[in-house]
Structure formats: structure tokens, C-alpha cells
Amino acid sequence: MVFGAGLWCWGVVVSIPSTGDEARLGARGFPMAMGLLLGALGIVLVLQALVRPSSVPEMGSLKGEFRTVACTVGLLVGYAVLLEYTGFLIATIVTVAVAVGPVLGIWRWLLITGMSGGLGFGIYLILGKLLGVYLPSGKIVNLAL
Amino acid sequence: MDPFLAALAAVSDPFTLCAIVAGSVIGIIFGSVPGLTFSMALALVLPLTFRFETSAAVGMLLGTYIGGMTGGSVSAILLGIPGTPSAAATALDGYKMTRSGRAGLALGGAVFASGFGGIFSLVIMIASVDFVARLAIKFGPVEIFALVIFGLSTICGLAEKSLVRGLIAGVIGLLLMTIGLDEVDGVARMTFGWTPLLQGVNLLVAMVGLFAVPHVIRTLVDYRDQRSFQLHSSDIRSELPSFGQLKQNVWLLCRCSALGTGIGSIPGTGGPIAAFLAYDHAKRFSKDKSKFGKGSLEGVLAPESANNAVTGGAMIPLLSLGIPGDPATAIILGDF
Numbered sequence: 052m053v054f055g056a057g058l059w060c061w062g063v064v065v066s067i068p069s070t071g072d073e074a075r076l077g078a079r080g081f082p083m084a085m086g087l088l089l090g091a092l093g094i095v096l097v098l099q100a101l102v103r104p105s106s107v108p109e110m111g112s113l114k115g116e117f118r119t120v121a122c123t124v125g126l127l128v129g130y131a132v133l134l135e136y137t138g139f140l141i142a143t144i145v146t147v148a149v150a151v152g153p154v155l156g157i158w159r160w161l162l163i164t165g166m167s168g169g170l171g172f173g174i175y176l177i178l179g180k181l182l183g184v185y186l187p188s189g190k191i192v193n194l195a196l
Numbered sequence: 197m198d199p200f201l202a203a204l205a206a207v208s209d210p211f212t213l214c215a216i217v218a219g220s221v222i223g224i225i226f227g228s229v230p231g232l233t234f235s236m237a238l239a240l241v242l243p244l245t246f247r248f249e250t251s252a253a254v255g256m257l258l259g260t261y262i263g264g265m266t267g268g269s270v271s272a273i274l275l276g277i278p279g280t281p282s283a284a285a286t287a288l289d290g291y292k293m294t295r296s297g298r299a300g301l302a303l304g305g306a307v308f309a310s311g312f313g314g315i316f317s318l319v320i321m322i323a324s325v326d327f328v329a330r331l332a333i334k335f336g337p338v339e340i341f342a343l344v345i346f347g348l349s350t351i352c353g354l355a356e357k358s359l360v361r362g363l364i365a366g367v368i369g370l371l372l373m374t375i376g377l378d379e380v381d382g383v384a385r386m387t388f389g390w391t392p393l394l395q396g397v398n399l400l401v402a403m404v405g406l407f408a409v410p411h412v413i414r415t416l417v418d419y420r421d422q423r424s425f426q427l428h429s430s431d432i433r434s435e436l437p438s439f440g441q442l443k444q445n446v447w448l449l450c451r452c453s454a455l456g457t458g459i460g461s462i463p464g465t466g467g468p469i470a471a472f473l474a475y476d477h478a479k480r481f482s483k484d485k486s487k488f489g490k491g492s493l494e495g496v497l498a499p500e501s502a503n504n505a506v507t508g509g510a511m512i513p514l515l516s517l518g519i520p521g522d523p524a525t526a527i528i529l530g531d532f
């Protein structure tokens with residue numbers, strides 16, 4: 052948390068130009084104040100942990116949790132990248148297929164195809180066609196959604 | 197009394213009633229799907245109303261607005277993912293009720309509280325539109341800042357086990373909201389030259405992510421550990437709170453509805469602040485605070501009555517002064 056706060060404050064200094072007038076708070080003021088507050092709260096958390104150490108969970112369960120978090124984050128990042136290049140329909144079908152197959156380990160092809168295709172086309176028809184909501188189209192594959 | 201009777205006659209028209217029902221259904225659908233907002237529903241419905249009589253057009257738009265506010269609670273209760281930012285507080289106890297097999301009661305309670313809050317705020321609006329509008333318009337930046345700080349103080353009530361962690365979560369939220377174009381100086385903050393970040397972090401998108409991603413992770417962990425939680429359709433029965441439960445909570449509903457009406461009448465505020473303040477208020481004054489966060493009916497009734505009361509409150513500055521309090525009322529104003 053303290054490291055993150057430090058990184059944030061560095062980002063504030065690098066990316067937000069100073070007003071040059073020290074009497075004015077400027078655009079930097081609020082983000083910098085919040086970054087410093089986060090750092091201070093992080094230090095309090097560290098001190099609390101030193102004074103009252105909490106029980107450490109078993110490594111086995113932590114490993115499983117990390118794998119689950121990594122899978123979810125990986126799927127989300129992959130979905131975002133696919134959305135950018137292939138558009139909503141293909142990205143959704145591929146991501147749902149990967150979530151059902153490799154992630155959940157359910158290798159029933161009918162279920163994978165039905166779930167991914169049904170969800171992708173269902174959302175496309177309801178949101179894109181029926182309700183007229185804008186769905187992203189890809190840079191490489193553009194299905195003119 | 198005459199304007200009342202004239203309004204009643206206009207609303208009793210079958211076409212107007214159909215328009216109100218259609219608007220409510222559209223609002224509930226849009227509100228209950230995380231990512232779709234009732235502002236979006238209003239924008240889509242608005243062109244349809246151009247051909248309608250005034251009463252039917254206004255009825256349809258108001259139905260969409262109020263239906264959307266209520267619809268947000270459906271996904272908040274059943275999935276733990278709020279359909280609208282205003283329903284975020286409802287998810288805290290609503291989803292716990294679903295997990296303990298009381299989804300029907302949570303939904304019934306939310307619908308009842310929404311109806312109560314909406315009607316309460318409309319009565320207040322009719323009775324005191326001039327007075328409340330004059331009071332609300334005196335709220336300047338300083339008063340709104342104080343109100344927001346008051347809203348943030350609910351962190352202290354919501355952070356149960358560790359106040360420091362609660363404050364850290366609040367500060368991270370404030371940090372994320374600083375990303376984008378600075379509204380005073382017009383300077384890009386923390387965008388690092390990336391244009392899409394100029395518009396900042398969308399509150400609804402952030403909220404869906406914050407509620408949905410942990411939900412996905414929890415579901416995957418439960419699936420891995422063979423503890424999968426499945427919601428069967430038979431678990432969800434239409435169930436309204438009993439007379440005893442309502443009698444027990446009627447004073448809470450009145451207080452939270454008044455809170456929502458007051459906050460809704462201040463331009464620039466909105467449902468999320470009202471809902472979280474109401475939740476915190478209900479918890480603070482509850483006889484058994486330990487139930488909150490574990491599936492308390494009061495934890496559903498309080499935010500739902502407050503966020504729906506915001507709709508009536510938001511109409512006060514709109515009808516009296518022509519000032520829309522939020523994007524939804526700005527769209528409705530377009531039809532007047």
C-alpha cells in the first residue's frame with residue numbers, strides 16, 4: 052500500500068503539470084493529498100500488523116486462491132484485448148468458451164459451443180439489435196455490429 | 197384541488213396507463229442489467245414519446261425513471277452485482293439474503309420499499325415543492341462538499357472489522373475518481389497521454405467491476421472447492437414482507453424516504469449517496485446491528501426506500517425551477 056501510494060505520488064508529479072503558483076492548489080493538489088493520505092494509512096496498517104500479527108493462512112489454500120485470481124484477471128485482460136481487435140461477438144464467444152473449457156475444466160463440446168454461442172449471439176441480438184445499444188467492433192475483424 | 201383532479205383524469209386515460217406500464221417495464225429491464233442505465237433507457241424512450249400526448253409522454257418517462265431505479269435492486273439481490281450505482285448499498289444485505297434462501301423476501305421487500313419511497317417523495321413534492329426548491333437551491337459548492345463528506349463518513353459505519361482498511365478503500369475510490377480531465381483547470385490528470393482516460397473512470401463501470409469480479413472469483417473458488425452455490429428458480433418466490441415486519445420497519449421507511457427526498461432535491465447529488473446514508477442510518481439505529489451485512493431485511497428496505505425517494509426529490513427543482521438534478525431528469529426535461 053505504501054509502495055502503491057509512493058508510485059501514485061510519483062505519477063502525480065510526472066503527469067500533472069504544476070500551476071507554478073504555490074498559493075494555488077491546482078490540479079495536483081487533491082490527487083497528491085489523497086496519495087499522501089493513502090501512504091499514511093498504509094503505514095498505520097503496517098504498524099498494526101507488527102503490533103498484532105494475524106494468523107497466516109495455509110500456503111495450499113493461498114496457492115489455489117492466487118490461481119483463481121490469476122485466471123479471472125487473465126480472462127478479463129484477454130477479453131479486453133480481444134474486444135479491441137476482434138469486436139464484441141468473437142471476443143465474447145472465445146472468452147466464454149475459454150472460461151467453460153480450460154478454466155472450469157468442463158470439456159463437453161456441446162455445452163461449450165451452446166454456452167459461448169448462445170451468450171454471444173443472445174446479447175448481440177437483444178442489446179445490439181433489439182435495444183440498439185452500441186457494441187464494440189474490432190480493429191482487425193469488423194462485423195459491422 | 198382542481199389541478200389534482202385534472203391530473204388524475206389525465207393519468208386515468210388507458211393509453212397513459214399503458215405508457216406508464218411500458219415505461220416501468222423498460223426501466224426495470226434496463227435497471228436490472230448491470231451496465232445498462234436508466235439514463236440510457238430514458239434516452240432510447242424519449243424519441244418514442246414525441247408522438248404521444250403530454251400526459252402519456254411524461255408518464256412513460258417517469259415510469260422508465262422510477263422503474264430503472266427499482267430494477268437496479270434485482271441484480272443486486274440475485275447476483276450481488278448492482279444494476280445501477282444507487283443499488284450498491286442494497287447488494288450488501290440483499291445478496292446475503294439470496295444466499296440464505298430468502299431471495300423472494302428480499303425482492304418483495306425491495307419492491308415494497310421502492311414503492312413506499314417513491315410515493316412518499318411524491319407526496320412531499322406535491323406538498324412542499326416551493327419551500328423545498330428554495331431551500332435546495334441555497335445549496336452551493338460548500339454545502340454539497342459538506343454533504344459529500346457526510347456521505348463518505350458512512351465508511352466508518354460500513355468498515356466493520358478494520359476502520360483503517362475501510363478508509364484505505366475510500367481513499368482508493370477518491371484516487372480513481374481524480375483520473376481524467378480536471379474540471380477546474382482543464383488539465384489531464386494521471387492519463388499519461390492516453391486519450392480514453394480523459395473522461396475518467398465511469399462510476400457504473402467501476403461499480404460493476406468492483407462487485408462482479410470478486411463475485412466471479414468467489415464463484416470459481418466455491419466451484420473448485422465443490423462448494424458451488426446454485427440458485428434454483430424454485431428459491432425465488434414472490435414474497436412480500438409480512439404485516440409484522442412492515443409494522444416494525446414503517447418508521448425506518450419514513451425516515452429513509454425523507455432522507456432520500458431531501459438528498460434528491462439537491463441538484464448534483466443522487467441515489468448512491470442517499471442509499472448509503474440510509475443504510476448507515478438504519479444500521480446505526482437498529483436494535484441488532486450485528487445482522488447488517490449478513491442478510492438483514494432492514495439493510496434492503498432502507499437503501500431501496502431512499503434511492504426511490506430520490507426520484508420524487510429530483511423532480512422538485514425540475515418542476516419548480518427547471519433545474520435538472522441528474523442526467524435522468526435532464527432527459528425528462530427535454531420532453532417538457
